[in-house]
Amino acid sequence: MSFADLGLSDELLKAVNDSGYTEPTPIQRQAIPSVLMGRDLIGIAQTGTGKTASFVLPMIDILAHGRSRARMPRSLILEPTRELAAQVAENFDKYGRYHKLSMALLIGGVSMGDQVKALEKGVDVLIATPGRLMDLFGRGNILLTGCELLVIDEADRMLDMGFVPDIEEICTKLPKKRQTLLFSATMPAPIKKLADKFLTEPKSVEVARPASANLLIEQRLVETSSRDKRDTLRKLLSADDVATAIIFANRKTTVRDLATSLKRAGFAVGQIHGDMEQPERLRELDRFKTGEINILVASDVAARGLDIKGVSHVFNYDVPWHPDDYVHRIGRTGRAGATGKAFTLATSEDAEAVANIEKLTGQKIERVAMRKPDAPKVVEAEEAERAEAKERPARRQRAERPRRDEAAESPREDRAERPRRDRHPRPAPAPAEAPDEGWNGPIPAFLDVGFPA
Secondary structure (H helix, E strand, C coil): CCHHHHCCCHHHHHHHHHCCCCCCCHHHHHHHHHHHCCCCEEEECCCCCCHHHHHHHHHHHHHCCCCCECCECCEEEECCCHHHHHHHHHHHHHHCCCCCCCEEEECCCCCHHHHHHHHHHCCCEEEECHHHHHHHHHCCCCCCCCCCEEEECCHHHHHHCCCHHHHHHHHHHCCCCCEEEEEECCCCHHHHHHHHHHCCCCEEEECCCCCCCCCCEEEEEEECCCCCHHHHHHHHHHHCCCCCEEEECCCHHHHHHHHHHHHHCCCCEEEECCCCCHHHHHHHHHHHHHCCCCEEEECHHHCCCCCCCCCCEEEECCCCCCHHHHHHHHCCCCCCCCCEEEEEEECHHHHHHHHHHHHHHCCCCEEEECCCCCCCHHHHHHHHHHHHHHHHHHHHHHHHCCCHHHHHHCCHHHHHCCCCCCCCCCCCCCCCCCCCCCCCCCCCCCCCCCCCC
16 A cells, blocks of 8 residues: 555645655554544554654645634644654654644743744644643733644653643633544553543554554663662663664753763763753754764663664663653664664663563563673773772872871971970070980881971
């Protein structure tokens, strides 16, 4: 089956062909015709299977007829993160190049001024994160009564981030007569309840069972210890044929520290996490996409939906706290029919989390134990640098301390002037007598109390 068999317009087919795609993915084959027919839809598919295009493509053809009005978007796409929203906007630019559709991107971390101006002109497609949308709605900059099509993307991630109450409120402000599409990699009970409440007789499309991992991804569990995790990761990065890699960590502080450590060890590395401003995040992603760096250390802000071609490896430096996140993390590789490798570094404390992942995916992850050969040179260099850093204060202290032979050669008068510890000073010797020259040899260690000269 080709894209032409799905009922898309000639202009859209030309844009798809320009992008280098010839055959639709399973989720696209099943979802696009139903969306074009105006049906509500629930799409469940593992990450990396082309879910974004399965709603972007038919939306472009649906919205090609009609015109926008000021502050009244004709369609709304809700995304859990800024990166996902920006990526969907890129898809609209790419596939809508032969259509005259207007679009606005509402995300946090950037100025509201340009976003408000775009809304004032009127937009056909509004792509937003729930927080920024609710903020501008509260200010009276948006009216949702003209929205004919709603897309809730990455619904399970919305649940994890606590956005479900916002989504419910947003749905109440939309017209009851509309088309609603819900996409997710997993389908927990709260999302099923949301779908039952706001979708009308939806068609369910499922191309893989919920929470299944991509079979094209070679998965390995690397047994290590907390103390050896960094060395283990560096050995894997040096030993395996790593073209490009994303390394996931659970905490933002770990992301920062790990990126610094890898950079010091000679790797071309960048980082992305929730504490970074949006322009800085996008700059790091661009560096990764263009090949300026080939390793990206990230928190789970990058685990969902980011479509970066050619990622050969994914490394879980930390076993994810939620088993669903494991599926999304490793899904950054093995995309669009390509193969990939995913390594998860696990300590003995991670046994329960690993068991939960294997229970969710229904798949046993192959265990590998790292041998202990000589560490790569980059590791030796960093260890030498750490030893050098530890040694500097000691060397500086030794340099400042006078050596014993220097103390022995110093004038006796200097030592004679040192204050005594005697509580009752002895009377001064008679003037006729010569001053006491004292001990002529080196000062015994037990007497050298270190008073300043």
